[in-house]
Amino acid sequence: MFKTIKNDLPASIVVFFVALPLCLGIALASGAPLFSGLIAGIIGGTIVGALSGSKIGVSGPAAGLAAIVLAAITTLGSFENFLVAVVLGGIIQLLFGVLKAGIIGYYFPSSVIKGMLTGIGIIIILKQIPHFFGYDANPEGDLFFFKVDSKGTFSELINTINHIKLGSTLVGIIGLAILLLWDKVLSKKGKIFQLIQGPLVAVVVGVIYYVATQSSDLLAISPSHLVSVPVPEDASSFFGQFSFPNFGAITNPDVWIVAFTIALVASLETLLCVEATDKLDPNKNVTPTNRELLAQGVGNIISGMIGGLPITQVIVRSSANIQSGGLSRMSAIIHGFLLIISVILIPKLLNMIPLSVLAAILLIVGYKLAKPKLFKSMYDLGWKQSIPFTMTVLGIVFIDLLSGLALGLIVGIVVILIKSYQNSHFLHKEGEDVDDGKVKMTLAEEVTFFNKGAILKELDRIPENSLLELDVRKTRYLDNDIIEILDDFAFKAKERHITIKLVSERGTVENPPSYIEFFKLRPKSA
Structure with missing residues (x-):
């Protein structure tokens, strides 16, 4: 892992600056102590x-x-009771890993995974716009686009217009300009610009700006628009920030319900982020998903034991890592140690970083996840890809992550059913110009009960006094529902004077007495 340290170290610094405000913001949005978010970030790294x-x-x-x-x-009555559910959730995740449940993520269509990435990118952009302009009434991590109490994404964007702060906006624009200059120009000019990353420079410039403009009424940045890390006065106050689970609540059924919920949701989110991250990885590494569930389980057990929030693999941090050139696990590990060191040694310095500079970093991350050309490429792939993609994006942006994924998956399944309905068989008349009454129907390789409607419709349309050649030589799976339909049609065919020739790998049979008996005798390989 140390062979790639020259790439991983600068990437870890970028991930650290992305992770720090998110750890605090998610803890705030969760109604948990701010320090619990930092603990989860440290353990996750x-x-x-x-x-x-x-x-x-x-x-x-x-x-x-x-x-x-x-x-x-709220349901469990205290944060200490909740920590018991986090620990139990981690144990359940270990069980998922042992049972090889990591394959679940592969059942989500590629269009849904791309929609998830794009939707998260759009949310990142929308959530960071208020911070970029110095409006911080809404905490980071708020999940809702529309809210009655005017704290949703949409209302906050409107309110931003009336609360623009010159100092925050100016340093945000400077930070964004530095990031674009570094990415588009300087990174190609020399190794020094690859070693020292643009986000680090932007953050340093932001701190210098804050210190230099404190005495200016016009350009100063208010404390409310700075990073807010808990500052302990001494060692005892630092360790006093840790919380521990109340295992006396382990007999509470609600604790177990929350534990299973955390395990299921965290595992699903992790597996989907794993697949999405692997798609973004320029080296196309494939993550062992069962091992990932085991790692997440251990992480959640330790996090819960010392007062941390539940942990998952996170696409925002992972994509920032990839875009910053991270190549191995060292970047994630180093970012975790940077969180520890910064919280212990330099919390006051961290509290001088303007949120608008961090917002500029996240705006770049969001744009790279939701590039406009991706929408065009998905549209060009046709409706079977573009509709699940679009519904996933809309669901994530306007509802929440899990609802968007569920919506995209449901639409994807509907698309599959429609195509299955259309591709159950091939039907054509023999001879374009000769109306000799011969009709040939070739069944697909797999025919299930989803195809009942399409096949019934075509069989009913066959005219009287026809010859139906039913070809099942390529069919490897034929649902019992379809066999029953053929059996019923054989009875109707006699009344309509339709002759049926069944062509199979065993030869041709005219008007078989029982399709159920015939297909029971087919070789297992067929």
Whole structure:
């Protein structure tokens, strides 16, 4: 892993600056202590990063679980009771890994995975626009686009117009300009610009700007628009920030319900992020999914034991890692240690970083996930790809992550059913110009009950006094529902004077007495 340290170290710094405000924001949105988000980020980097088989995936607290955590803390009565559910959820994830449940993520269509990436990219952009302009009434990590109390994404974007702060906006524009200059020009000019990453320079410039303009009424940045890391006064106050699970609540049925919910949702989100991250990886590494579930399980057990939020692999941090040139697990591990060091040694310095600079970094990350050309490429692939993609994006942006994925998957299944209905068989008349009453129907390789309607429709359309040649030589699976349809049609065919020739790998049979008996005798290989 140390062979790629020259790539992983600068990437880890970028991931650190992306992860820091997200850890705090997600904890705030979850109704949990701010320090719990930092604990989850540290464990996700150091422990999960070391155990995971993913070379470029980064784990930490996930926005997708914030609503679940918020409701669970209220239901269970205390944060300490909730931590018991986090520990149990980690144990359940270990069981998932042992049972080889990691394959579940592969059953999501590629169009849905791309839609998830794009939707998350759009959300990142929409959530960071207020911070970029110095409007911070809404905490980072809020999951809802529309909310009655004017704290949804849409209302916050409108409110931003009336609350633009010159200092925050100016330093945000400077940071964005530095990032674009580094990415498009300077990174190609020399190795020094590849070693020292643009986001680090943007953050340093942001801190210098904040210090230099404190005395200016016009250009100063208010404390509310800075990173807010807890600052302990001494060692005892630092360790006093840790919380521990109340295992006396383990007999509470609600604790187990929350534990299973966390395990299921966190595992699904992780597996989908793993697949999405592997798609973004320029080296096309394939992450062992069962090992990932085991790593996540261990991470959640440790996080819950010391007062941290639930952990998943997170696409925002992972994509920032990839875009910054991370090549191995070291970037995730180092980012975790950077979180530890910064929280212990330099919390006051961290609290000088303007949120608008971090927003500029995340705007670039969001744009790279939701590039406009991706919409065009999905449209060019046809409706079977573009519709599930679009529905996933809309669901994630306007509802939430899990609802968007569910919506995209449902639409994808509907598309499959439609295509299955259309491709159940091939039907044509022998001879374009000769009306000799001969009709040939060739069944597909797999014919299930989904195809009942299409086949029934075609059989009913066959005119009287016809010769139907039914070819099943290529058919490897024929559902019993279809066999019953053929049996019923054989009775009707006699009344309509239709002769049926059944062509199979065993030869040709005219008007077989029973299709059920005939297909029972077919070789198993067929």
